[in-house]
Amino acid sequence: MLEILSPDGSLVGEPPISAAEARPLYAAMVAARTYDHKSTALQKQGRLATYASFEGQEAAQIGTVAALRADDWVVGTYRDAAAMWMQGYPWVNLFLGRTGDERGGSPPAGVNVLPPSITVGAHMIHAVGLGWAERHRGSDRIAMTLFGDGATSEGDFHEAMNFAAVFRAPVVFVCQNNQYAISTPRDRQTVSETLAQKADAYGMPGLQVDGNDLFAVLTAAGEAVARARTGEGPTLIEAVTFRVGAHTTADDPGRYRDPAEEAVWRDRDPIDRVRRFLELEQQWTPEWQAELEKESTEAIELAIAQAEELDPLEAGDMFDRMFATPTTQLERQRRMLLGEPHD
Amino acid sequence: MLEILSPDGSLVGEPPISAAEARPLYAAMVAARTYDHKSTALQKQGRLATYASFEGQEAAQIGTVAALRADDWVVGTYRDAAAMWMQGYPWVNLFLGRTGDERGGSPPAGVNVLPPSITVGAHMIHAVGLGWAERHRGSDRIAMTLFGDGATSEGDFHEAMNFAAVFRAPVVFVCQNNQYAISTPRDRQTVSETLAQKADAYGMPGLQVDGNDLFAVLTAAGEAVARARTGEGPTLIEAVTFRVGAHTTADDPGRYRDPAEEAVWRDRDPIDRVRRFLELEQQWTPEWQAELEKESTEAIELAIAQAEELDPLEAGDMFDRMFATPTTQLERQRRMLLGEPHD
């Protein structure tokens, strides 16, 4: 398992970036966690539907996406808000989605991030198609897909990995092994020693990294992105991390997880260790931290306000986007719903 | 790749059985090939629907099933008639299936062989459930499933392998890598160097054997069956072989296969090499060969006669076995079909 930055902030390997370069990534992780905590709080107030916390996985998400170019594709899940935001998906869209508003699914033009995949497994092959299409048209854009340890058990993981390898698609597969699929621990999900070794079944390189180690994640993602960009094909990265919170706000980890295990992982927090590193490098001050938290809190509260000030969609809205142009059947159904004459 | 019996009949490894013990297996391979040739001929005469020849794969099918106990489960495909017959599925049922008669799907009581799977991929997990159920009830019966190289690309292969490993199901996975999935060559199916190595993704042992080498197949199958029987879990066997004939009688290999490749494999014929071995061991005579061919031809012609003498099923038959007892809707539909009053 690749490790570069140890929990105490000291280096045990070659960092891919300088301390100065690490500052914006640290800031991004802080912002992401602010969003995460805020979302959990809002859900408790009933202002969001369920929410899936990514606390503890910030390095895995920010670090992998940091290796991408702004126009690359990102295809993630319900838990990958940090990765999506890092690639340009606005906070307001993420909040909207969580309030149960379709408008969350539509990022601005130019942001090549698909709405989060709610189904487990199906989205990885979408990244294969996206990257394949880009290469087909002569673009060197690549696609990155994020998914969990549980998702590796779905047949679609297998088909996506195999297609990517057979067609040398420019894709980076990022498996965030956060140790659980809802209540199912990693070792009940599959018997293979690592998830990274599954890549070998497809003749694909697989790298296991400490997913709470921003530098290790960056290094692995950098290599994988370079391979994809230069036509050498796909890579699987297993980022070993931990879901600090509940699966979603509807879940109670107390039923299946030992508090001792949670304690161990708290000490491996991905943000703390970068802060310690920056501190050692004189690149961190309490003032800067306060500033970061203030800025991100403001940005996130603004996004919440923007999301909540939107009126609900009109009753007939659902008929508008099933097709480019609604069929006569859909128009008829719209009239039925609105109580208008429809025969 | 495990090899024991070389094409010229000489041994390059430790044979799992004596020459005397090899005689009945040789006889079985000869019978299977007789059936195969007969079926191809019947199809040309329009007496069978399409037929999928297994010529060249006799050692892979007879050798793996030979390692089973008579009450073990076998779950194979449209190409595994030899394996099914070896486990007790009668020739007459196989012929009936190929004429397009539902009665082919019903082997005698006590024969634990499922009708051939026509869909690629879905049946492997059935073997997992079968073996799992046997162990659950305290039986030491195991399940063997046969499938092709192409089937390893289906998501269901992945789910079956993973379930088998996670639940240590008593299952033997037999992949007959016959180099093609219809027109798609093995190296376009997946990039992994061997198919056997895919087992590693599930923490399962994978063995690659010369699938045209009866002794290598027997040895690998024997080990795998012993593991399953003693509760050590599943095994994947990749039997490297070749589909000498067309994919089915509707296919033309000339469109995608180099005759040179076919020639190479003809020299590796699985039956010839056992005959040479037996000959060297003074266990084979032309008279015995003639006898075997006569016996198998008689048995197979009898089966054809039995299949063809059956009258077609009655019009209403299709309604009888959708459920243990047909629903009133089905009874109503039967009356509609038969032109009886149905309101």
Next chain:
Amino acid sequence: MTECNLAQAVTMALDHALASDPDVLLLGEDVGVTGGVFRITDGLQASHGADRVIDTPVAESGIVGAAFGMAVAGLRPIAEIQFLGFAYPAFDQIVSHVSRIRNRSRGRFTAPLVIRIPYGAGIGAAEHHSESTEAIFAHTPGLKVVVPSTPADAAGLLLTAVADPDPVVFLEPIRSYRRTRGDVSDPPEPVPFGRAAVRRTGPDLTMVAYGAMVPEVLEAADRLSDSGIEAEVLDLRTLVPLDLETVIESVSRTGRAVIVQEGHRTCGFAAELAATIQEEALYSLLAPVARVTGWDTVVPLRRSEHHYVPGPERIAAAATAVAREG
């Protein structure tokens, strides 16, 4: 007799099935240690063992395919799919194998298997968590399709499903898990398949529904009653087998019918009923058979979901039009 909600009734039935037949086992995602996302299987692993209440990897095709194999070997597996929207990866197993092995093998092999699936909208869940595609299963030969609406039916039909010699798709109305309460005898009374329940009698029109729509229809019927229209309300309980007799008998009396279904309109089960009613009772129809359904759209998310799901208002309006017609 215990007074409980529909979720608790399902738990009771599962517990009873596990206790009374060693061949019964449960498998699915998170059904064991944590007791399922709806806590339906809560405590069952503790009382019946981890080898009978089994947490599986995240793989629906694998769950159904393995349960199928177990059933063929003679066990009575109950597979759980977490939400109907996640049953689609298992679709091939269900349609190509589970529903067909009896016919394929002339009865030599069978698959007495229950697939439990929470279905339907109404709790403001995320996309894919509000599906009501029961028609797809009803269209698939060889499957029995059960959709209970009350705790007693949920428990009783589930026991019948477990005992049934054929595969059963058992759809549980998510919205009713906590909302719908009622008495359930302990152990639950098996409820036969193919017998609709008359939930309300009335001479003016026939309203037909099942599952989560039944409470909505009953509320609509009360509103109609206020305006002097007395509706008969039929709860189908099982779509396959279908109790057509009860439906036709009622419509022949009332001459008017409204079918209510949460699923998408086109080729939904309401279409089948409307088509059959006009085939069997055209001349007693005083008005066209009306369908009140979900739309041919994705089920909207939390903020707009109510525009999709038929509620008392929409149902009552349609029923009033049918009752007043001609």
Next chain:
Amino acid sequence: MTECNLAQAVTMALDHALASDPDVLLLGEDVGVTGGVFRITDGLQASHGADRVIDTPVAESGIVGAAFGMAVAGLRPIAEIQFLGFAYPAFDQIVSHVSRIRNRSRGRFTAPLVIRIPYGAGIGAAEHHSESTEAIFAHTPGLKVVVPSTPADAAGLLLTAVADPDPVVFLEPIRSYRRTRGDVSDPPEPVPFGRAAVRRTGPDLTMVAYGAMVPEVLEAADRLSDSGIEAEVLDLRTLVPLDLETVIESVSRTGRAVIVQEGHRTCGFAAELAATIQEEALYSLLAPVARVTGWDTVVPLRRSEHHYVPGPERIAAAATAVAREG
């Protein structure tokens, strides 16, 4: 104008689509080197390149999922599934993603993708090779469903499908591949979606069909003519969008309707049509709308298949009953 069979017409259209738009590509099992199991794509890889006519591994979910991603990225992929019975492993991709991305993303992302699937019985094939489950796709919001019956329609509707901004499930009647011949203009003339074709006019009753059932219905209509019954025969061509106007207009005139469908009866597309006809035209109905369909059974194998598939005899008998009723 070329006189050719339906299979050749599809080939012409694919060749033209590939030639006229560099963003069009084909992918599927055996579509390249060997030209497909029905030889529909024969020669296309040679003329358009292996990067545009792509042989894939045996993985239907992968084929559709990859094509979906390509479409989202702006290409115009045409995915081939070898037989409808093998589309089920891709069902989740189709229902959960292909049909929904436009709605999910408010139009920000779309999936202009064609899924070509040979369907239907009639060639005595093995199990799973004779499926006619078009109703399942018609029931799925966000999919257009096309079922041609003539070479000109097969070619023209396919070009329209490729140009369509939304996903299209394109079902090709296997039985008609070689049997049905006709003139096709070169390049083929696009045929618009949502316009039924009147294949025969007649005052006595309306017969509605699509795909492989159209020739059967036309033959039945000829037999009816011999006994003095002149039927109007409508070929829907596309199930979604549906040309309801033409159907209702005709039934209002004739007062009698027979819907013919090869698929399973319960919740089939004929149910949808019968339900809608009685909703829209009950008072002009002189007899119940009749359905002639496949049964709620597995499609029988070669020796018994003909008992399942509606043929001229069964269709004519049902139509005669409808015409004579009342």
